[in-house]
Amino acid sequence: xxxxxxxxxxxxxxxxxxxxxxxxxxGFVTRVVFTHTLSESYVGIxxxxxxxxxxxxxxxxxxxxxxxxxxYRPIAQGDIRKQQILMRMFRTFYRxxxxxxxxxxxxxxxxxxxxxxxxxxxxxLMLIYFLYLANSVVSYLLVYKRTLIEVHQLNYxxxxxxxAFLILQDxxxxxxxxxxxxxxxxxxxxxxxxxxxxxxxxxxADRMYPYLKEKxxxxxxxxxxxxxxxxIKAMLMHKLGNVVVNNTDNLLISSFVGVISVxxxxxxxxxxxxxxxxxxxxxxxxxxxxxxLGATEDEGRVKSIFETAFFIGNWLYGAAAICLYELLxxxxxxxxxxxxxxxxxxxxILCINFYINGTRKAVLTFRDSLGLFWFDRYxxxxxxxxxxxxxxxxxxxxxxxxxxAGTFLSTMLTSVWVEPxxxxxxxxxxxxxxxxxxxxxxxxxxxxxWYGTDRLCLFADGGRVIVFLKRFFICAVVPSLVMLLCFxxxxxxGIVKRKALAIWxxxxxxxxxx
Numbered sequence: 147x148x149x150x151x152x153x154x155x156x157x158x159x160x161x162x163x164x165x166x167x168x169x170x171x172x173g174f175v176t177r178v179v180f181t182h183t184l185s186e187s188y189v190g191i192x193x194x195x196x197x198x199x200x201x202x203x204x205x206x207x208x209x210x211x212x213x214x215x216x217x218y219r220p221i222a223q224g225d226i227r228k229q230q231i232l233m234r235m236f237r238t239f240y241r242x243x244x245x246x247x248x249x250x251x252x253x254x255x256x257x258x259x260x261x262x263x264x265x266x267x268x269x270x271l272m273l274i275y276f277l278y279l280a281n282s283v284v285s286y287l288l289v290y291k292r293t294l295i296e297v298h299q300l301n302y303x304x305x306x307x308x309x310a311f312l313i314l315q316d317x318x319x320x321x322x323x324x325x326x327x328x329x330x331x332x333x334x335x336x337x338x339x340x341x342x343x344x345x346x347x348x349x350x351a352d353r354m355y356p357y358l359k360e361k362x363x364x365x366x367x368x369x370x371x372x373x374x375x376x377x378i379k380a381m382l383m384h385k386l387g388n389v390v391v392n393n394t395d396n397l398l399i400s401s402f403v404g405v406i407s408v409x410x411x412x413x414x415x416x417x418x419x420x421x422x423x424x425x426x427x428x429x430x431x432x433x434x435x436x437x438x439l440g441a442t443e444d445e446g447r448v449k450s451i452f453e454t455a456f457f458i459g460n461w462l463y464g465a466a467a468i469c470l471y472e473l474l475x476x477x478x479x480x481x482x483x484x485x486x487x488x489x490x491x492x493x494x495i496l497c498i499n500f501y502i503n504g505t506r507k508a509v510l511t512f513r514d515s516l517g518l519f520w521f522d523r524y525x526x527x528x529x530x531x532x533x534x535x536x537x538x539x540x541x542x543x544x545x546x547x548x549x550x551a552g553t554f555l556s557t558m559l560t561s562v563w564v565e566p567x568x569x570x571x572x573x574x575x576x577x578x579x580x581x582x583x584x585x586x587x588x589x590x591x592x593x594x595x596w597y598g599t600d601r602l603c604l605f606a607d608g609g610r611v612i613v614f615l616k617r618f619f620i621c622a623v624v625p626s627l628v629m630l631l632c633f634x635x636x637x638x639x640g641i642v643k644r645k646a647l648a649i650w651x652x653x654x655x656x657x658x659x660x
Contacts, residue, residue: 157302159428165427166305166424168309169316173316176316177413179320180319181481184329188329192412211377211514211519213239216232217297220232229357230360231366234362235374240287244286244287274329277336281333284344285344294358295350295351295354315336318335380520384526387525395411395537395550398538413481414474414478418500421500422503425463453638457639458508460505460592461626461633463504463507464595464596464629466500467497468595470496471494471596475487488546489547492546492550499557502554505562506562513565513569518568518572518573521572522565537551538552599620603617
């Protein structure tokens with residue numbers, strides 16, 4: 147029997163969260179071994195080159211999002227021919243992207259001295275960069291077929307393959323670090339596992355959708371091609387804004403503070419990013435279902451589901467931000483050492499940025515799945531300019547803190563209000579004011595709980611491990627318990643409760659029948 151959108155979303159989300167947690171735990175072990183077996187310079191180089199290649203990902207132009215949106219309706223209608231045409235376009239775009247990444251990656255080499263203040267004394271620096279570049283290029287090969295699986299609401303299949311190869315990669319890298327301490331061998335494993343993962347996913351897609359192998363020379367109608375290129379143009383602007391806001395921090399810190407500081411930040415980025423990846427899987431898991439929802443349901447239904455997703459996002463990211471603020475420094479000190487600690491103001495601004503971006507996830511998921519990225523395209527460019535300008539001004543006086551403060555200010559001045567406005571005006575066709583009232587209430591409640599949790603954590607005393615465990619217990623219980631008391635009578639909580647009970651009953655019934 148055909149699964150419902152809720153069942154697909156639940157399966158994708160559960161598998162995604164379990165997969166990400168497993169991958170993150172292995173990745174963390176690898177990071178600890180990496181930090182203790184190689185010097186701080188290698189840690190900094192890893193963060194810097196990763197950000198450089200993320201900037202080069204601009205060449206992808208947001209094609210994946212635009213093509214995914216174009217696929218939702220043909221899949222809902224069972225239109226095989228149009229799926230074939232779109233996938234052929236997708237393959238061509240990604241081959242061009244791989245070539246562009248190679249050319250742009252090579253063109254950056256003459257500017258290394260500008261990008262690295264106090265250039266570290268690292269052997270084979272050019273070879274290391276070429277390996278990072280090669281891994282980035284390989285990541286675009288065959289990956290387009292993955293999207294077709296995801297758009298069919300079967301993202302969990304892709305995640306199982308990716309997680310298996312990530313764990314294999316981590317195991318191999320740990321062995322190499324312990325036995326050879328060789329960074330070149332360490333990076334080579336990245337390339338091999340990335341390529342093998344893409345090959346396996348590609349073959350799985352060929353088995354699931356045999357029509358991918360059928361050749362077709364048909365073209366989309368002119369108006370549909372124009373729509374796709376219009377959306378790609380809009381996504382390029384969003385991609386540019388996203389890269390400048392989220393992937394230039396290491397470049398600014400490296401240029402104005404030093405590569406060693408990049409290494410310190412990269413540990414925090416790993417931990418915060420790991421939590422973000424787990425929570426993001428909830429929204430990644432519902433993306434295809436939202437696309438299907440938009441193609442088949444009316445705006446009242448879409449609005450109800452969106453507001454429930456926004457409520458869930460605020461709760462989860464709010465509780466997680468509080469936990470991160472209280473636990474990051476104790477954990478970093480235990481895992482990596484005191485030399486890798488940031489001052490608490492820097493930790494605070496990192497956690498606030500984490501929360502603000504988390505509250506945007508529901509909006510962004512619905513915007514992209516419903517194809518609304520054209521309407522706020524200029525916002526992305528304005529945000530990018532503001533972020534770069536403010537960060538450059540503040541980094542001179544406040545150092546690392548100034549870089550992250552620039553990210554916070556640019557986001558508050560643009561994305562936080564523009565993105566919901568676009569969604570409500572162009573798809574939900576409702577007034578956005580009640581949404582902002584709800585946003586303020588959620589944020590205020592989170593702020594009060596944050597302050598109260600911080601006061602309670604001050605009573606945690608003892609050795610470093612004991613303090614960490616006491617804080618962990620407080621953070622695991624207090625924020626979620628208080629949020630439950632505050633929101634248990636809301637409409638959104640009632641919807642979540644009913645959905646959860648319905649899924650549980652169906653699973654129980656199906657289990658009894660078997």
